[in-house]
Amino acid sequence: xxxxxxxxxxxxxxxxxxxxxxxxxxxxxxxxxxxxxxxxxxxxxxxxxxxxxxxxxxxxxxxxxxxxxxxxxxxxxxxxxxxxxxxxxxxxxxxxxxxxxxxxxxxxxxxxxxxxxxxxxxxxxxxxxxxxxxxxxxxxxxxxxxxxxxxxxxxxxxxxxxxxxxxxxxxxxxxxxxxxxxxxxxxxxxxxxxxxxxxxxxxxxxxxxxxxxxxxxxxxxxxxxxxxxxxxxxxxxxxxxxxxxxxxxxxxxxxxxxxxxxxxxxxxxxxxxxxxxxxxxxxxxxxxxxxxxxxxxxxxxxxxxxxxxx
Amino acid sequence: xxxxxxxxxxxxxxxxxxxxxxxxxxxxxxxxxxxxxxxxxxxxxxxxxxxxxxxxxxxxxxxxxxxxxxxxxxxxxxxxxxxxxxxxxxxxxxxxxxxxxxxxxxxxxxxxxxxxxxxxxxxxxxxxxxxxxxxxxxxxxxxxxxxxxxxxxxxxxxxxxxxxxxxxxxxxxxxxxxxxxxxxxxxxxxxxxxxxxxxxxxxxxxxxxxxxxxxxxxxxxxxxxxxxxxxxxxxxxxxxxxxxxxxxxxxxxxxxxxxxxxxxxxxxxxxxxxxxxxxxxxxxxxxxxxxxxxxxxxxxxxxxxxxxxx
Numbered sequence: 001x002x003x004x005x006x007x008x009x010x011x012x013x014x015x016x017x018x019x020x021x022x023x024x025x026x027x028x029x030x031x032x033x034x035x036x037x038x039x040x041x042x043x044x045x046x047x048x049x050x051x052x053x054x055x056x057x058x059x060x061x062x063x064x065x066x067x068x069x070x071x072x073x074x075x076x077x078x079x080x081x082x083x084x085x086x087x088x089x090x091x092x093x094x095x096x097x098x099x100x101x102x103x104x105x106x107x108x109x110x111x112x113x114x115x116x117x118x119x120x121x122x123x124x125x126x127x128x129x130x131x132x133x134x135x136x137x138x139x140x141x142x143x144x145x146x147x148x149x150x151x152x153x154x155x156x157x158x159x160x161x162x163x164x165x166x167x168x169x170x171x172x173x174x175x176x177x178x179x180x181x182x183x184x185x186x187x188x189x190x191x192x193x194x195x196x197x198x199x200x201x202x203x204x205x206x207x208x209x210x211x212x213x214x215x216x217x218x219x220x221x222x223x224x225x226x227x228x229x230x231x232x233x234x235x236x237x238x239x240x241x242x243x244x245x246x247x248x249x250x251x252x253x254x255x256x257x258x259x260x261x262x263x264x265x266x267x268x269x270x271x272x273x274x275x276x277x278x279x280x281x282x283x284x285x286x287x288x289x290x291x292x293x294x295x296x297x298x299x300x301x302x303x304x305x306x307x308x309x310x
Numbered sequence: 311x312x313x314x315x316x317x318x319x320x321x322x323x324x325x326x327x328x329x330x331x332x333x334x335x336x337x338x339x340x341x342x343x344x345x346x347x348x349x350x351x352x353x354x355x356x357x358x359x360x361x362x363x364x365x366x367x368x369x370x371x372x373x374x375x376x377x378x379x380x381x382x383x384x385x386x387x388x389x390x391x392x393x394x395x396x397x398x399x400x401x402x403x404x405x406x407x408x409x410x411x412x413x414x415x416x417x418x419x420x421x422x423x424x425x426x427x428x429x430x431x432x433x434x435x436x437x438x439x440x441x442x443x444x445x446x447x448x449x450x451x452x453x454x455x456x457x458x459x460x461x462x463x464x465x466x467x468x469x470x471x472x473x474x475x476x477x478x479x480x481x482x483x484x485x486x487x488x489x490x491x492x493x494x495x496x497x498x499x500x501x502x503x504x505x506x507x508x509x510x511x512x513x514x515x516x517x518x519x520x521x522x523x524x525x526x527x528x529x530x531x532x533x534x535x536x537x538x539x540x541x542x543x544x545x546x547x548x549x550x551x552x553x554x555x556x557x558x559x560x561x562x563x564x565x566x567x568x569x570x571x572x573x574x575x576x577x578x579x580x581x582x583x584x585x586x587x588x589x590x591x592x593x594x595x596x597x598x599x600x601x602x603x604x605x606x607x608x609x610x611x612x613x614x615x616x617x618x619x620x
Contacts, residue, residue, distance in 0.1 A: 034608050037606060037608060041603060041607070042603040042604075042606070044603070045603055129607075254601070257601060258597050258601055261597050261600045261607075262593070262597055265593075265596070265597070265600070265607065265610055265614065266584070266587055268608075268611045269615060269618065272611065272619060273580070273619060274576070283572070283575075286575070287568050287572055290571045290575070291567060291568055291571060293351060293352040293354070294352075295351075296347065296348045296351030296352070297442075297578060298347060301575060301578045301579055301582065304579055305579060305582050308579065308583075308619060309582060309583060309618060310586075310619065
């Protein structure tokens with residue numbers, strides 16, 4: 001076994017290779033990686049963590065690229081891509097990749113894509129561990145890109161401080177319905193490719209949705225961008241900063257953060273629960289009995305509950 | 311407390327009001343409802359359970375309506391709607407409602423919509439309980455309509471014998487990406503509104519997807535329908551019956567059913583686990599410590615694990 005005792009101090013110094021190594025260890029749920037996080041956890045808590053969500057093709061990665069460029073002038077910026085179709089995770093067109101070269105060579109920007117689907121123990125808990133490591137390593141802004149479909153991604157979105165929903169003009173009614181789950185968690189809405197036809201219509205649709213759903217006092221802001229030529233990005237950065245400042249003053253922020261911690265604990269513990277469940281010797285026999293209808297699901301659950309839960 | 315002792319025998323006789331009453335009791339997780347299911351569970355296991363999924367607007371409910379009409383000529387048919395946008399659950403246009411009158415007055419058809427989101431203990435376990443009750447009450451075909459987005463619905467789909475994915479021509483690339491999770495669980499694909507432009511393109515897209523993903527030997531069938539005028543529905547019914555017959559002969563059917571039972575047990579037990587978690591006295595203190603970074607998530611989970619899991 002290799003000695004990784006040097007990692008914690010290197011991470012605190014801001015060494016990127018040490019950070020990358022620790023992230024891999026955490027992704028593989030290696031004991032040593034977990035020990036590093038345990039040891040360093042108290043050093044974190046300073047980063048601003050922003051989630052970006054929205055349908056594939058809306059331009060989330062381009063928005064994140066541009067925003068990271070601006071923010072990196074004054075701060076260290078971490079990017080975590082959870083979306084498998086993202087250029088950050090290799091799912092890019094050539095043009096995207098070329099544009100992204102600048103980011104990869106910027107010393108103030110650290111980019112990491114997460115192994116998606118089927119990662120050990122679920123995506124959300126893992127992503128939050130990586131957020132912690134970046135936070136500990138001194139990244140002031142952490143931008144998390146998710147695909148915006150499915151529970152995993154919604155879970156991630158619920159664990160960040162601010163959710164930016166990226167949309168494009170011309171999404172039909174059907175896709176709007178699919179997005180319903182995302183719409184409700186957005187703090188800021190971006191209409192990207194705002195020079196495209198239908199931009200005004202999309203603006204009105206979002207506005208109507210928010211007015212129907214929302215609290216008039218803290219209506220989410222809607223920003224129009226054309227990320228590919230940086231239009232609207234400075235405005236988005238300012239709105240983000242303002243919104244975060246506003247939130248810091250809110251009384252219920254502590255409550256919200258505690259709820260997020262509760263969700264995180266629950267997700268991590270569910271993984272443990274699943275392991276215990278799968279390893280129960282009685283499980284196979286119970287399933288066999290259920291299959292032959294010698295028992296019923298409720299009785300089976302009562303029996304297993306006594307075996308598994310204290 | 312009312313006496314519901316008469317319910318089990320009435321349900322077995324096929325009394326619809328007794329059935330409806332028992333379903334409501336199960337939906338509310340009333341102890342007596344659970345007792346009924348426990349008592350009658352061994353009477354079930356004969357129904358063919360088919361899940362219908364696909365994006366809103368694809369015409370799932372119309373397909374189900376038409377199919378139910380055909381199947382009800384020879385059998386009792388139960389319909390369970392889990393999709394909140396479905397006409398079965400009240401989210402209908404006037405035209406839909408009028409067409410559906412026939413179904414509601416057909417003595418061989420029983421329709422039930424499920425309370426969605428926020429239902430006690432998750433949608434999937436509840437839906438399966440209702441499936442059991444219909445099965446016990448002698449419904450030979452049970453058609454379950456889900457919205458096809460989100461984990462709940464995928465979970466439901468994974469617990470039926472056959473999954474029919476309903477699509478329409480003209481869905482763009484973006485929506486295709488969103489649907490990826492559904493595509494993989496489909497046993498039969500329906501292209502509804504097949505007279506619309508782009509029908510052939512959609513056919514090719516589905517075919518390509520299936521050929522790329524799949525096992526050549528048991529390629530899912532693709533059926534074109536125009537449900538509103540009953541076109542293609544008899545063909546769909548035949549394909550369904552053939553596919554179910556083919557499956558019964560397959561060796562791995564038992565294995566698949568046992569896996570489904572395992573999933574169901576896990577979901578039910580997760581609900582119990584969540585209750586225990588939420589009621590833990592130590593939880594609040596742990597979250598407080600986490601918030602102030604006096605502990606870290608992994609240590610917190612280790613502590614809670616000892617308290618909660620045997």
